[in-house]
Amino acid sequence: MDVIKFLDLQKINAQYSKELKEAANRVIDSGWYVLGKELEAFERNYASFCGTNSTLGVANGLDALRLIFKAYIELGVMQKGDEVIVPANTFIASVLAISDNGLIPVFAEPDAKTFNLDSSKLEAAITKKTKAILTVHLYGQISIDQRMMEICNEYNLKLIEDAAQSHGAQWNGKVSGAIGDAAGHSFYPAKNLGALGDAGAVTTNDEPLANTIAALRNYGSHKKYENRYQGLNSRLDELQAAFLNVKLKHLQGDIAGRRKVAKYYLEHITNPSILLPEVVHNKGHVWHLFVIRTANRDKLQEYLYQHGIQTLIHYPVPPHKQRAYRSFNHMSFPIAEQIHKEVLSLPVSNLEDMEVIKRIVLIINNYDN
Numbered sequence: 610m611d612v613i614k615f616l617d618l619q620k621i622n623a624q625y626s627k628e629l630k631e632a633a634n635r636v637i638d639s640g641w642y643v644l645g646k647e648l649e650a651f652e653r654n655y656a657s658f659c660g661t662n663s664t665l666g667v668a669n670g671l672d673a674l675r676l677i678f679k680a681y682i683e684l685g686v687m688q689k690g691d692e693v694i695v696p697a698n699t700f701i702a703s704v705l706a707i708s709d710n711g712l713i714p715v716f717a718e719p720d721a722k723t724f725n726l727d728s729s730k731l732e733a734a735i736t737k738k739t740k741a742i743l744t745v746h747l748y749g750q751i752s753i754d755q756r757m758m759e760i761c762n763e764y765n766l767k768l769i770e771d772a773a774q775s776h777g778a779q780w781n782g783k784v785s786g787a788i789g790d791a792a793g794h795s796f797y798p799a800k801n802l803g804a805l806g807d808a809g810a811v812t813t814n815d816e817p818l819a820n821t822i823a824a825l826r827n828y829g830s831h832k833k834y835e836n837r838y839q840g841l842n843s844r845l846d847e848l849q850a851a852f853l854n855v856k857l858k859h860l861q862g863d864i865a866g867r868r869k870v871a872k873y874y875l876e877h878i879t880n881p882s883i884l885l886p887e888v889v890h891n892k893g894h895v896w897h898l899f900v901i902r903t904a905n906r907d908k909l910q911e912y913l914y915q916h917g918i919q920t921l922i923h924y925p926v927p928p929h930k931q932r933a934y935r936s937f938n939h940m941s942f943p944i945a946e947q948i949h950k951e952v953l954s955l956p957v958s959n960l961e962d963m964e965v966i967k968r969i970v971l972i973i974n975n976y977d978n
């Protein structure tokens with residue numbers, strides 16, 4: 610029996626192999642490899658996809674988030690020592706982007722059913738030093754609701770989206786990356802919109818912020834050899850931009866394929882020891898990951914492995930329990946910690962053969978906890 614892979618990137622990119630090779634040839638032959646026409650085209654295309662005035666290509670998703678905070682500091686909107694609220698159950702990059710800028714991450718609990726920030730718990734985390742909420746659209750579902758928007762208005766907080774997993778998800782007629790004040794996107798190969806290497810972007814309608822990031826990603830320079838800020842080298846190169854222009858054209862089809870798999874899982878997994886993810890509304894979810902919960906997670910993972918099904922855990926250890934954040938290790942966020950103990954990600958992509966998905970569901974439904 611063949612092993613059912615968690616995600617087959619080779620097959621995913623093979624679908625677009627001809628177009629990707631043409632794009633690579635175009636860049637190789639152009640003689641221009643950084644900050645050129647391919648990036649300009651991708652920035653226009655992705656801004657139009659998200660519905661924002663600006664998109665700035667950067668080196669990766671972590672840098673996209675780091676640069677947003679760095680730019681707010683340069684603009685005087687935030688200063689070192691200010692606090693940023695972030696979910697306690699996220700990928701470490703969300704937290705690194707905050708602490709790397711000398712800002713203080715303040716963890717808030719998620720809702721155990723959607724895995725996203727619980728807006729009813731946000732006010733308790735706000736102090737005089739709070740300047741922003743970095744909300745994470747985890748697993749591909751929009752994490753913003755009306756209450757969160759009201760809280761940001763009331764307390765004058767910037768709302769920043771970690772949109773690394775949610776390309777194309779929608780809320781209230783707006784697309785992921787166009788809902789808050791600014792958003793960081795990742796095009797890491799395994800993301801729904803994946804490059805063939807590292808890449809990321811910031812989207813925003815805030816013009817001063819966009820101009821500052823445009824300089825910060827390029828040594829802090831608006832004009833060659835004139836440096837306004839102490840910037841970084843964080844650029845999205847022409848080759849990756851060319852690949853992303855190809856893959857962006859196929860993103861809606863990819864999302865449709867993922868939704869089909871997720872719908873099947875949601876309708877057919879009936880094992881009472883398994884908790885399915887709660888969908889707030891269909892357009893709001895693009896199913897970067899299909900994440901279930903179960904009390905004996907490691908046992909279920911081993912059982913599925915024995916039956917030839919690869920699964921992954923996103924993520925086994927919460928940021929506040931990592932050695933990198935030793936000063937937070939004593940803190941307790943019971944909901945986030947329970948999520949990290951119980952989650953398991955099932956295979957999902959636009960390539961899935963529905964017969965294989967049916968087999969996965971049958972095996973899961975036969976699992977005896």
Ligand SMILES: *Cc1c(COP(=O)(O)O)cnc(C)c1O
Pocket residue numbers: 669670671672699700702703745771773774794795796797807808809
């Ligand atoms: C992938 C990811 C990032 C970081 O993106 P990179 O491109 O890998 O730097 C940030 N936040 C979340 C939630 C992610 O999943």
